[in-house]
Amino acid sequence: MTENKFVLNWLEEMKALCQPDNVVWIDGSEEQLEALRAESVATGEMIKLNQEKLPGCYFHRTAVNDVARVEDRTFICTPTKEEAGPINNWMAPDEMYAKLNALYSGSMKGRTMYIIPYSMGPVGSPFSKIGIELTDSIYVVLNMAIMTRVGNKVLELIDGDDFTKCLHAKKDVNPDERYIVHFPQDNTIMSVNSAYGGNVLLGKKCFALRIASYLGKQEGWMAEHMLILGLENPQGEVKYIAAAFPSACGKTNLAMLIPPEYLKEKGYKVWTVGDDIAWLRIGADGRLYAINPEAGFFGVAPGTSEKTNFNALESTKKNTIFTNVAINNDDMTVWWEGLDKNPPENCTEWTGKQVNGKTYDQPLANPNSRFTAPAINCPCISSEFENPQGVPISAIVFGGRRAKTAPLVYQARDWNHGVFVGATMASETTAAAAGAVGVVRRDPMAMKPFVGYNMADYFGHWLEMGEKMDADKAPKIFHVNWFRKDDDGKFLWPGFGDNMRVLLWILDRCAGNAGAVESPIGLLPEDGAIDTTDLSISAEQLKELLSVDKDVWMEDVENQKEYFAQFGDRLPAEIKKQLETLENNLK
Ligand code: OXD
Numbered sequence: 001m002t003e004n005k006f007v008l009n010w011l012e013e014m015k016a017l018c019q020p021d022n023v024v025w026i027d028g029s030e031e032q033l034e035a036l037r038a039e040s041v042a043t044g045e046m047i048k049l050n051q052e053k054l055p056g057c058y059f060h061r062t063a064v065n066d067v068a069r070v071e072d073r074t075f076i077c078t079p080t081k082e083e084a085g086p087i088n089n090w091m092a093p094d095e096m097y098a099k100l101n102a103l104y105s106g107s108m109k110g111r112t113m114y115i116i117p118y119s120m121g122p123v124g125s126p127f128s129k130i131g132i133e134l135t136d137s138i139y140v141v142l143n144m145a146i147m148t149r150v151g152n153k154v155l156e157l158i159d160g161d162d163f164t165k166c167l168h169a170k171k172d173v174n175p176d177e178r179y180i181v182h183f184p185q186d187n188t189i190m191s192v193n194s195a196y197g198g199n200v201l202l203g204k205k206c207f208a209l210r211i212a213s214y215l216g217k218q219e220g221w222m223a224e225h226m227l228i229l230g231l232e233n234p235q236g237e238v239k240y241i242a243a244a245f246p247s248a249c250g251k252t253n254l255a256m257l258i259p260p261e262y263l264k265e266k267g268y269k270v271w272t273v274g275d276d277i278a279w280l281r282i283g284a285d286g287r288l289y290a291i292n293p294e295a296g297f298f299g300v301a302p303g304t305s306e307k308t309n310f311n312a313l314e315s316t317k318k319n320t321i322f323t324n325v326a327i328n329n330d331d332m333t334v335w336w337e338g339l340d341k342n343p344p345e346n347c348t349e350w351t352g353k354q355v356n357g358k359t360y361d362q363p364l365a366n367p368n369s370r371f372t373a374p375a376i377n378c379p380c381i382s383s384e385f386e387n388p389q390g391v392p393i394s395a396i397v398f399g400g401r402r403a404k405t406a407p408l409v410y411q412a413r414d415w416n417h418g419v420f421v422g423a424t425m426a427s428e429t430t431a432a433a434a435g436a437v438g439v440v441r442r443d444p445m446a447m448k449p450f451v452g453y454n455m456a457d458y459f460g461h462w463l464e465m466g467e468k469m470d471a472d473k474a475p476k477i478f479h480v481n482w483f484r485k486d487d488d489g490k491f492l493w494p495g496f497g498d499n500m501r502v503l504l505w506i507l508d509r510c511a512g513n514a515g516a517v518e519s520p521i522g523l524l525p526e527d528g529a530i531d532t533t534d535l536s537i538s539a540e541q542l543k544e545l546l547s548v549d550k551d552v553w554m555e556d557v558e559n560q561k562e563y564f565a566q567f568g569d570r571l572p573a574e575i576k577k578q579l580e581t582l583e584n585n586l587k
């Protein structure tokens with residue numbers, strides 16, 4: 001398949017370690033993928049769904065102990081602990097290699113090793129990077145074929161040893177010996193004892209965020225946990241926004257937003273470039289350009305409905321793999337909480353039990369059940385999705401779930417202040433997760449679980465990127481909060497499609513067409529700047545949405561200080577300065 005000796009030597013080593021009975025190269029052809037689908041159905045690994053209603057769609061069930069990313073089993077094994085920083089789990093590389101080699105040894109006896117050459121980003125784009133994943137799971141092969149560009153065309157492009165080495169062995173999914181490990185200095189990822197997407201589709205979080213953030217720091221670009229959307233105005237001009245939100249804040253919904261009726265009628269449209277990851281580089285014209293390195297959506301199913309995200313739901317109607325959702329036995333279609341109010345009576349719930357979905361009192365779908373859908377299925381996929389040069393970013397948006405602290409929207413005064421706004425991002429826990437509700441969890445740039453090196457150096461990298469761009473070319477930076485509540489605990493903002501009203505103010509600010517007023521935390525929309533046509537929202541409510549409570553903010557500053565203290569002297573002086581400015585402004 002290839003003459004590249006770096007690839008071949010590594011393969012020989014991994015084969016000797018894992019000892020598979022067979023080795024199969026994934027060439028990217030539909031015939032090969034179809035044969036693998038048939039094989040996985042024959043072995044029971046996948047279940048074929050109703051091919052009239054859901055053509056090309058399959059179902060897979062993971063072990064009950066293996067349904068989510070495992071942050072406590074995820075390691076960044078840089079040569080020193082300091083390089084990984086206080087947020088990441090770390091172990092000395094030698095020690096970790098020894099531990100892992102023992103686990104992989106003979107792990108594929110009686111099994112087949114699939115070799116998946118894949119490109120993150122359009123094949124051959126100057127933004128793109130190549131990986132090779134070795135896995136003993138057909139489920140992984142079929143998911144990777146949706147989420148990335150796979151096959152011979154990628155293999156041909158590998159230059160010397162410039163590829164990320166990814167090894168996955170399913171073993172017996174023992175949670176006590178589950179490891180998701182990154183060796184950034186060796187461009188290597190090793191995952192063992194899991195078969196759940198986020199832990200085993202190694203192109204996604206492991207490569208496109210953890211390893212890529214490390215490569216970006218070395219090479220002068222950025223890998224971020226951001227959606228990318230294009231907003232088209234009635235004149236047909238499209239401006240692009242990249243936005244980072246922690247989980248459970250509606251990233252996929254915003255990426256695929258449907259404008260409110262009155263804006264649709266005027267001719268506004270939203271185009272999706274990406275829903276989870278952005279790779280950003282400074283272009284020849286000095287502006288920041290972004291690609292989505294992925295080729296599909298690995299979305300959370302529960303809560304996705306025609307009403308909440310029509311475009312995401314449409315994306316799942318063909319050639320999609322569903323994981324851990326419920327099955328309607330009557331017609332072999334899928335169901336999850338929030339799809340509609342009509343759970344199937346004759347139902348296989350996610351663990352495989354036969355139940356009456358109307359009377360069963362447990363969730364029918366796992367709360368983290370997923371769909372793996374090709375991006376090209378999305379009705380609002382951007383015409384720039386495959387553009388190898390990426391799209392120019394006008395605005396970067398950070399956001400979180402804050403009941404009282406952050407206003408609906410505010411603008412950072414400049415790039416460095418924007419980096420500080422991203423670095424102080426936080427979200428309050430919801431009742432959906434175990435533990436106390438309303439606890440503030442700091443999640444800088446929504447990258448807490450995904451930075452492949454010391455978070456303090458990551459802040460420094462953001463600041464350096466700003467130095468490389470002229471202020472008039474750099475994206476403007478904003479913070480939004482769709483989750484502000486009144487004193488009775490009710491949401492003040494309708495959210496979903498109406499978030500478009502906020503995006504319009506953001507783009508007007510970027511174009512110099514909207515007013516703003518100074519506040520201690522940054523620039524707020526001036527009176528009347530947020531269009532509330534057709535909304536039943538009073539002037540009082542809007543005022544509350546945009547208010548800054550100094551006492552609440554002072555409390556947050558204390559929390560920020562505590563958070564930053566863990567980075568010691570490594571925290572950039574600029575971040576400290578910004579924190580002091582905020583504190584002084586609030587006094
Ligand atoms: C996540 C995801 O966990 O995208 O952020 O799956």
Ligand code: MN
Pocket residue numbers: 225276
């Ligand atoms: Mn994500």
